[in-house]
Amino acid sequence: MTSVLTDARRGHSGLFGFAVAMAVLAPVLAVLAVVDDRLVLGAPLWLKPLKFALSFVAYSAALAWLLAQLRDRALQITGWVIVIASAIEMAIITGQAAVGERSHFNEDDGFGAMLFSIMGATIVVLWLATLAIALRFLREPGRDRVTGTAVKLGLVVALIGMLEGFAMIQIGGHAVVVPDGGPGLPLVGWSTTGGDLRIAHFVGMHALQGLPLLAAGLAVLSRSGSGLGARFDEATRLQVVWIAAAAWAGSIALFAYQDLRAQPLFSPDAVTLA
Numbered sequence: 001m002t003s004v005l006t007d008a009r010r011g012h013s014g015l016f017g018f019a020v021a022m023a024v025l026a027p028v029l030a031v032l033a034v035v036d037d038r039l040v041l042g043a044p045l046w047l048k049p050l051k052f053a054l055s056f057v058a059y060s061a062a063l064a065w066l067l068a069q070l071r072d073r074a075l076q077i078t079g080w081v082i083v084i085a086s087a088i089e090m091a092i093i094t095g096q097a098a099v100g101e102r103s104h105f106n107e108d109d110g111f112g113a114m115l116f117s118i119m120g121a122t123i124v125v126l127w128l129a130t131l132a133i134a135l136r137f138l139r140e141p142g143r144d145r146v147t148g149t150a151v152k153l154g155l156v157v158a159l160i161g162m163l164e165g166f167a168m169i170q171i172g173g174h175a176v177v178v179p180d181g182g183p184g185l186p187l188v189g190w191s192t193t194g195g196d197l198r199i200a201h202f203v204g205m206h207a208l209q210g211l212p213l214l215a216a217g218l219a220v221l222s223r224s225g226s227g228l229g230a231r232f233d234e235a236t237r238l239q240v241v242w243i244a245a246a247a248w249a250g251s252i253a254l255f256a257y258q259d260l261r262a263q264p265l266f267s268p269d270a271v272t273l274a
Contacts, residue, residue: 008061011068012079018086019060026053029094040102041181043189048103049094051188055205056086062209063133066151070140075133082129085122092119105173105180123165130159146237150215153245154207161204161252164197174198177262185265192266195259204252207245214244 009016033046040048063082067075092115096103103119106112134155140148173180176195183192190196218240222232232240258265258272 004065007068008064011066011070012064012076014083015060015064015067015079018083019057019064022053022056022060022090026050026057029053038100040097040100043181043184045097045100047187047189049090049097052090052093056090058206058209060086062212063130066133066137066155066212069147069151070136075136078129078132082126085125085129089119089122089126105168120169123169127159127162127165130155130162134159144215144219146219146234146241147212147215149238150211150241150245153241154209154211157207157211157245157249157252158205160249161201161207164201164204164252164256167256168197168201171197176259190265192264194264195262196265197256197259199259199265200252200255203248203255207248211241211245211248215241 008019029046029050033044033050036045038045060082063079067079093103096106096112096115101108101112104116106116134152137148137152137155168174174197175182175191176197178191178194182194184190184196185192188198188202190199215237218232218237222237254272255265258268261269261272263269263272
């Protein structure tokens with residue numbers, strides 16, 4: 001764990017620092033979510049800032065660690081662009097919560113619409129910056145073949161998942177058929193009465209952490225040298241990573257298909273199940 005944190009700090013101090021800041025902010029937001037009983041669209045006022053803070057911890061820390069895997073110190077400006085865009089988005093989400101307003105899809109007044117337009121711009125910036133990092137890694141040989149492949153595939157799958165954000169902007173909300181703010185699952189708030197595009201978005205984005213973690217776990221298993229670990233040579237570990245990436249991408253497509261057909265996560269029809 002110490003080596004991972006050291007790599008992240010070395011990879012990009014700004015991204016690492018932003019991840020630490022969000023990790024410090026998250027408990028504060030969690031307390032506010034408990035003590036402040038105000039609601040926005042039926043959900044606790046501070047729940048959205050809390051979820052975004054936790055998401056930015058994972059996203060920023062993962063990118064900082066990824067940049068440390070490059071052979072040369074690179075993409076530092078890109079990293080700072082991500083920090084600035086993320087900070088702007090988080091400031092708007094938290095600021096709107098503080099005044100009891102929703103941040104996303106807010107067309108109630110000119111100021112709220114302007115802030116949401118700014119957030120839309122930050123989403124574009126974050127996607128393009130992540131794409132720049134992915135393109136660099138696709139050209140990078142990598143220090144370790146399995147980990148390098150997991151990083152590249154994780155970035156590609158995460159970019160696909162992030163595209164769901166643009167779909168939500170296009171339809172003007174995250175719920176399909178039903179209005180935003182209806183009955184939802186605990187904590188995540190995903191709709192239990194209709195489709196919810198946030199599911200595919202969430203699953204896709206976390207390939208950025210999941211696939212490299214899978215590669216690391218397989219490496220630890222292979223080093224045991226006995227039992228099941230003896231079977232996980234480099235070629236086998238590479239195959240497992242490719243299969244996991246294909247399954248991950250397939251799950252994004254499946255969830256998006258289910259969401260767009262207005263089916264709640266735990267209420268798929270026969271076609272979705274098939």
